[in-house]
Amino acid sequence: MDIRTPVPTIYGHFHEKYGPTWAEHTNALKESFGDAIEAILMPVESPVDMPTIFVKKDKAHELLSELKNKYSYSFLTDMTATDELEDEESEKEGIRFHLVFHLMNIESKIRIRIKIKLKDAEKIPTFIEIWPGTNWAEREIFDMFGVHFEGHPDLRRILMDMRWEGHPLRKDYPLRGYQIFLTPEPLDPELLK
Amino acid sequence: MSDTKFKNDVPLDIARWGFPGKFDVTVKQDSDDLFEDSKMLVNIGPTHPAMHGAFRCMAKLNGETIEKSYCEFGYTHRAKEKLGENRTFHQFVVYTDRLNYCSSLINNVTYAMAVERMMGIQVPDRAVWIRMMCAEIARVIDHLICVGINAVDLGAFSYFLYGYNQRERAYTLIEKLCGARLTTSYTRIGGLMSDAPEGWEKEVKDWVKETRAVIAEMDKLLTENRIWLNRTKEVAVFNKEQCLQYSFTGPNARAAGVNIDLRRDQPSMFYDKVEFDVPIAQVGDVFDRYYVRVEEIKQSLNIINQCADRLKPGAIWAEDKRTRIPEKDAVYNTMEGLIHHFKFFMNGFDVPKGEAYTSFEAANGELGFYIVSKGGPKAHRMRIRGPSFWHYQGLDPMIKGEYIGDLVAALGSINVIAGELDR
Amino acid sequence: MAKDGELDFITTRFEDAINFARKNSLFPLPFGTSCCGIELMSTLASGYDMARFGAEVVRFSPRQSDLLIVAGIVNLKMAPVLRNIYDQMADPKWVISMGACASSGGIFNVYSVTQGIDTVIPVDVYVPGCPPAPEGLLNALLRLEDRIAKGETHSQRRERARKEIQKEGVK
Numbered sequence: 106m107d108i109r110t111p112v113p114t115i116y117g118h119f120h121e122k123y124g125p126t127w128a129e130h131t132n133a134l135k136e137s138f139g140d141a142i143e144a145i146l147m148p149v150e151s152p153v154d155m156p157t158i159f160v161k162k163d164k165a166h167e168l169l170s171e172l173k174n175k176y177s178y179s180f181l182t183d184m185t186a187t188d189e190l191e192d193e194e195s196e197k198e199g200i201r202f203h204l205v206f207h208l209m210n211i212e213s214k215i216r217i218r219i220k221i222k223l224k225d226a227e228k229i230p231t232f233i234e235i236w237p238g239t240n241w242a243e244r245e246i247f248d249m250f251g252v253h254f255e256g257h258p259d260l261r262r263i264l265m266d267m268r269w270e271g272h273p274l275r276k277d278y279p280l281r282g283y284q285i286f287l288t289p290e291p292l293d294p295e296l297l298k
Numbered sequence: 299m300s301d302t303k304f305k306n307d308v309p310l311d312i313a314r315w316g317f318p319g320k321f322d323v324t325v326k327q328d329s330d331d332l333f334e335d336s337k338m339l340v341n342i343g344p345t346h347p348a349m350h351g352a353f354r355c356m357a358k359l360n361g362e363t364i365e366k367s368y369c370e371f372g373y374t375h376r377a378k379e380k381l382g383e384n385r386t387f388h389q390f391v392v393y394t395d396r397l398n399y400c401s402s403l404i405n406n407v408t409y410a411m412a413v414e415r416m417m418g419i420q421v422p423d424r425a426v427w428i429r430m431m432c433a434e435i436a437r438v439i440d441h442l443i444c445v446g447i448n449a450v451d452l453g454a455f456s457y458f459l460y461g462y463n464q465r466e467r468a469y470t471l472i473e474k475l476c477g478a479r480l481t482t483s484y485t486r487i488g489g490l491m492s493d494a495p496e497g498w499e500k501e502v503k504d505w506v507k508e509t510r511a512v513i514a515e516m517d518k519l520l521t522e523n524r525i526w527l528n529r530t531k532e533v534a535v536f537n538k539e540q541c542l543q544y545s546f547t548g549p550n551a552r553a554a555g556v557n558i559d560l561r562r563d564q565p566s567m568f569y570d571k572v573e574f575d576v577p578i579a580q581v582g583d584v585f586d587r588y589y590v591r592v593e594e595i596k597q598s599l600n601i602i603n604q605c606a607d608r609l610k611p612g613a614i615w616a617e618d619k620r621t622r623i624p625e626k627d628a629v630y631n632t633m634e635g636l637i638h639h640f641k642f643f644m645n646g647f648d649v650p651k652g653e654a655y656t657s658f659e660a661a662n663g664e665l666g667f668y669i670v671s672k673g674g675p676k677a678h679r680m681r682i683r684g685p686s687f688w689h690y691q692g693l694d695p696m697i698k699g700e701y702i703g704d705l706v707a708a709l710g711s712i713n714v715i716a717g718e719l720d721r
Numbered sequence: 722m723a724k725d726g727e728l729d730f731i732t733t734r735f736e737d738a739i740n741f742a743r744k745n746s747l748f749p750l751p752f753g754t755s756c757c758g759i760e761l762m763s764t765l766a767s768g769y770d771m772a773r774f775g776a777e778v779v780r781f782s783p784r785q786s787d788l789l790i791v792a793g794i795v796n797l798k799m800a801p802v803l804r805n806i807y808d809q810m811a812d813p814k815w816v817i818s819m820g821a822c823a824s825s826g827g828i829f830n831v832y833s834v835t836q837g838i839d840t841v842i843p844v845d846v847y848v849p850g851c852p853p854a855p856e857g858l859l860n861a862l863l864r865l866e867d868r869i870a871k872g873e874t875h876s877q878r879r880e881r882a883r884k885e886i887q888k889e890g891v892k
Contacts, residue, residue, distance in 0.1 A: 373798055376794055380832070399756035462768070466763065
């Protein structure tokens with residue numbers, strides 16, 4: 106069975122339901138942002154389950170706030186990253202990470218995915234003004250992948266010990282790269298000032 | 299050591315405890331903060347009994363009021379996302395149990411749904427109904443433990459025992475399904491581990507009847523209790539706007555008036571064929587979060603009854619050959635079966651190239667699996683969107699300006715589960 | 722019985738009496754971090770009721786307890802904390818390692834997980850299972866009580882060694 110066959114459990118299900126709305130929104134975005142949008146992948150045509158918009162780093166904040174305010178994709182479901190080492194296409198472009206946002210329309214419950222391509226050691230401004238909830242998500246991405254967010258108020262490690270070296274979810278970090286500390290992680294009273 | 303001498307000109311207490319020499323307390327007449335210097339830093343956790351697992355919260359207190367706090371976690375980080383990239387899709391089922399371990403069945407079901415969606419597998423009706431029943435039983439026992447522990451933290455111990463007894467009975471039902479009590483690993487990609495035993499749905503219905511009575515009793519015991527109301531009403535309020543900003547989902551968001559329930563809004567499985575209400579409260583304090591959960595238990599019990607009525611005998615495995623685990627008969631008696639068995643468990647099955655975000659209304663909120671596949675038996679990226687991660691982030695603004703004692707109530711009411719938070 | 726007769730005889734009997742008292746009045750400290758913590762709760766709740774075996778009074782302070790039940794994962798960030806808590810407990814003290822994660826790392830052989838808490842603290846009884854059923858934990862408790870009665874636990878051995886050193890000096 107092909108991945109795009111529209112049976113209720115796979116991508117076709119939501120596409121049938123929300124297809125026209127998605128097309129409307131993506132076309133409008135294409136008009137207003139033009140070149141800043143690198144590609145738009147639509148379900149059925151490509152193996153994704155919801156429209157995936159690749160946007161350039163400079164215009165990302167603008168696009169996200171417009172999606173939030175104008176198209177009422179006001180609910181940030183998830184923010185994460187993927188490591189694209191060893192991926193042929195990304196290697197050609199020199200891309201290392203994809204920053205992935207999953208947004209949801211709080212009224213009609215439609216979802217959309219935004220992706221931002223990042224090079225290794227490239228910095229990106231923080232998204233905290235758009236959603237305060239990205240605070241920890243950005244810290245997690247920093248911890249796990251080593252992507253730096255400029256202007257983040259408190260960019261520390263979140264899951265790992267603060268003395269940890271390396272970023273565990275990178276593809277080149279070994280699965281069993283233990284690092285042992287003899288004392289508990291110190292807390293910083295400065296943060297409470 | 300002997301050359302350390304106490305100064306004679308400072309008061310005895312200060313000299314004894316070795317306070318710094320410059321120590322003056324200035325009382326500001328026009329300030330609310332009478333004792334500016336008496337602000338205290340309190341470290342709670344990581345093994346504090348009130349922190350339900352391994353979290354750490356550091357708070358700056360003014361008297362008893364929390365002025366500022368920050369939360370730390372990661373003390374149970376088990377690298378499940380990394381393991382998702384290093385284990386085959388079949389092997390990863392066991393790791394999903396350990397996400398929200400209070401309701402592992404929901405995690406199993408969601409994960410199976412996520413992979414099946416990517417492969418385009420349709421599961422037979424019986425398996426779907428059983429999965430729905432599993433999900434709702436898990437939701438009930440998760441809520442029971444959440445409200446129970448919340449009450450224990452605030453001093454109502456016997457309430458917890460009522461709920462926990464019912465949870466033990468649910469364990470018996472789950473044991474009949476899969477042999478395990480807590481970490482079930484019940485679903486497989488494209489089916490279920492084993493069929494429900496004969497007469498199982500009748501036992502479930504009996505359990506539902508019992509649980510209804512127990513919930514009514516628990517309701518009487520606590521909901522209108524004056525002490526409970528004083529401790530929970532208008533405490534740790536998190537309103538609608540804040541919920542949207544901090545991506546709250548599930549009962550915590552519904553308690554603040556956010557009308558969202560993925561079972562109703564994005565019906566997966568057969569949720570569009572059963573009838574249920576979505577309880578919504580308006581204020582968003584501890585009491586609302588508690589009461590939304592209690593109401594949800596009642597709704598879930600309704601759903602379980604409806605599912606049990608419609609459960610009919612039939613197949614539990616999808617017809618798809620890729621994910622079908624070979625029958626033991628064939629494995630032991632035929633060469634092809636043995637080879638199939640080895641190929642399946644050693645190499646796994648390939649998932650076509652693509653990416654999908656599959657979410658389901660778990661007990662705590664939206665549980666999502668974002669799977670990126672590059673066409674092999676292992677995922678390229680296995681992102682788990684645990685609701686607790688976002689809920690725990692909201693704790694800092696939630697408890698600002700509250701009493702330190704209410705931190706316990708707030709944390710218990712948002713039901714942060716360490717397995718899902720740290721992953 | 723040792724050479725100097727009577728006195729030694731009394732000492733051993735006295736130790737037996739003390740061990741009998743100790744084994745029937747354990748004060749557990751539940752160090753529950755993850756899934757096993759829920760099963761530990763089951764064991765403490767009305768269905769299984771650990772109080773039947775003398776371990777009724779659960780204390781969350783390491784100073785007031787003598788049985789550390791490590792239930793669940795201890796990762797590399799948590800390991801020094803566990804060590805601190807163990808050091809804070811007063812002698813004699815016992816440790817039950819509950820579940821596969823605590824005993825050996827279990828299915829989590831990854832960068833962040835301690836491969837068994839016995840790399841951090843001495844463990845007296847291991848309970849297999851992921852998570853173990855409450856019956857398993859109760860069995861472990863009974864086994865521990867047996868070992869306390871015989872004086873075989875780590876803590877008691879340490880105490881005996883210390884006494885020997887006090888008596889005879891380091892050789």
